[in-house]
Amino acid sequence: MAAVDIDVPVDTEPQICNPEDMERQAEGFKEQGNAFYIQKDYSEAFNYYTKAIDASPRTASYYGNRAATLMMLFRFREALEDSQQAVRLDDCFMKGHLREGKCHLSLGNAMAANRCFQKVLELEPSNKEAQQENKSAATLLEYQRMADVGFEKRDFRTVVFCMDRALALASACHRFKIIKAECLALLGRYPEAQSVASDILRMDSTNADALYVRGLCLYYEDCIDKAVQFFVQALRMAPDHEKARLACRNAKALKAKKDEGNQAFKSCSYQAAYQLYTEALTIDPNNIKTNAKLYCNRATAGAKLKKLNEAIDDCTSAIKLDDTYVKAYLRRAQCYMNTEQYEEAVRDYEKVYQTEKTSEHKHLLKNAQLELKKSKRKDYYKVLGIGKNATEDEIKKAYRKRALMHHPDRHSAATADVQKEEEKKFKEVGEAFTVLSDPKKKMRYDSGHDLEEESSFDGGDFDANNIFRAFFGGHGGGGGQGGGGGFSFDSSPDNGPGNFFFQFG
Numbered sequence: 001m002a003a004v005d006i007d008v009p010v011d012t013e014p015q016i017c018n019p020e021d022m023e024r025q026a027e028g029f030k031e032q033g034n035a036f037y038i039q040k041d042y043s044e045a046f047n048y049y050t051k052a053i054d055a056s057p058r059t060a061s062y063y064g065n066r067a068a069t070l071m072m073l074f075r076f077r078e079a080l081e082d083s084q085q086a087v088r089l090d091d092c093f094m095k096g097h098l099r100e101g102k103c104h105l106s107l108g109n110a111m112a113a114n115r116c117f118q119k120v121l122e123l124e125p126s127n128k129e130a131q132q133e134n135k136s137a138a139t140l141l142e143y144q145r146m147a148d149v150g151f152e153k154r155d156f157r158t159v160v161f162c163m164d165r166a167l168a169l170a171s172a173c174h175r176f177k178i179i180k181a182e183c184l185a186l187l188g189r190y191p192e193a194q195s196v197a198s199d200i201l202r203m204d205s206t207n208a209d210a211l212y213v214r215g216l217c218l219y220y221e222d223c224i225d226k227a228v229q230f231f232v233q234a235l236r237m238a239p240d241h242e243k244a245r246l247a248c249r250n251a252k253a254l255k256a257k258k259d260e261g262n263q264a265f266k267s268c269s270y271q272a273a274y275q276l277y278t279e280a281l282t283i284d285p286n287n288i289k290t291n292a293k294l295y296c297n298r299a300t301a302g303a304k305l306k307k308l309n310e311a312i313d314d315c316t317s318a319i320k321l322d323d324t325y326v327k328a329y330l331r332r333a334q335c336y337m338n339t340e341q342y343e344e345a346v347r348d349y350e351k352v353y354q355t356e357k358t359s360e361h362k363h364l365l366k367n368a369q370l371e372l373k374k375s376k377r378k379d380y381y382k383v384l385g386i387g388k389n390a391t392e393d394e395i396k397k398a399y400r401k402r403a404l405m406h407h408p409d410r411h412s413a414a415t416a417d418v419q420k421e422e423e424k425k426f427k428e429v430g431e432a433f434t435v436l437s438d439p440k441k442k443m444r445y446d447s448g449h450d451l452e453e454e455s456s457f458d459g460g461d462f463d464a465n466n467i468f469r470a471f472f473g474g475h476g477g478g479g480g481q482g483g484g485g486g487f488s489f490d491s492s493p494d495n496g497p498g499n500f501f502f503q504f505g
Contacts, residue, residue: 295314
């Protein structure tokens with residue numbers, strides 16, 4: 001049989017097989033590692049401690065040294081494994097137990113840390129470092145307990161406070177960071193929550209909890225489609241993640257109901273839209289931004305349905321959830337205008353204009369201020385009992401009715417107080433008719449000019465009887481004004497206001 005040539009690799013370095021030589025070599029590596037550790041070159045120290053372990057894998061102190069180096073590199077999980085291996089090799093290795101406890105503490109496992117420190121104190125009862133670290137473990141447990149109670153009560157500020165204190169003791173604990181981030185999101189502090197979650201994802205892109213928090217922030221910022229993507233990704237990493245599953249379900253339901261309401265509104269089905277927005281508001285009370293929009297949308301539908309007071313209440317609810325929501329202020333201001341609550345309307349328009357100084361907002365504010373000014377004058381339309389769009393004929397009919405109703409002669413048998421009140425009303429009716437029956441004066445009155453200040457109507461020289469006489473063709477009685485001969489009013493009980501009889505004398 002022919003011989004076969006085989007290439008055999010040749011070692012360029014001599015292999016040390018003697019155990020004593022191996023130990024000496026391992027000890028040399030350890031000493032080099034110590035030198036780098038003292039110089040704070042922890043990466044090189046790690047390399048030489050690893051060589052020492054490779055040369056002598058049964059020496060506990062080498063694992064202990066590498067654990068110390070990994071702790072300085074903030075690689076606490078790897079350091080924990082080395083510490084545990086060290087105490088497995090030597091259960092009396094006090095530094096190994098101490099380092100294991102510190103790793104557990106940094107990773108947020110206070111109970112395990114406590115067991116390790118107790119073991120150190122069994123080996124060395126007077127060990128000050130173990131005593132102090134044990135106190136830190138007890139403090140950490142107390143912060144965890146307080147945070148659990150706070151979360152149960154939805155006191156998220158307390159939870160954030162406790163987690164900040166806990167992370168000062170357990171800086172590498174992802175669980176504490178996630179709890180803090182979730183509570184920050186629930187408090188509406190989305191940028192801070194996003195930052196914490198992103199830090200975790202940079203170290204572990206598959207962390208389902210961090211993916212859930214990222215999604216939660218987007219969900220609460222009303223970026224529902226993007227939020228669903230993160231919830232789905234979290235569930236892909238951890239199919240049993242209950243919070244991600246619930247949030248994903250809520251997000252999809254909220255978006256569907258809101259979109260359905262919007263579609264109904266666009267179709268002018270305002271009652272259906274109102275009901276759909278109401279249903280959407282019950283899905284997740286914690287979603288502040290989306291709920292603020294839902295309240296404002298329902299207010300818009302309510303205004304279309306003439307539910308103006310309810311619309312105002314909905315806008316107020318939206319503003320309570322988001323006091324920067326300009327659209328809600330605008331909607332409420334318009335409802336105030338429609339219900340003639342002009343001072344409230346001016347206040348809302350001023351808030352809007354301070355936020356966004358646009359020409360449109362300036363115009364809305366000026367218009368509200370004008371209506372407020374007009375509302376403080378005598379309302380001549382109300383005096384005559386007519387609407388602002390009354391025709392010339394309707395104005396005349398209203399004057400005829402009111403003038404006869406309040407004419408002093410009709411109340412000549414009444415008490416002095418009643419006579420005085422009716423005379424005042426008679427004058428107001430004449431004043432209102434004088435303005436509203438004159439197209440120029442009416443136009444200036446409707447446009448908000450103060451007619452008395454501009455001297456276009458001098459109430460001091462006004463004589464209601466003259467207007468009355470002119471209207472009724474030159475006839476008239478002075479009544480309380482001292483005029484003679486005019487009308488005869490029948491004040492029998494059968495004739496109520498507006499049902500009087502008069503005849504020329």
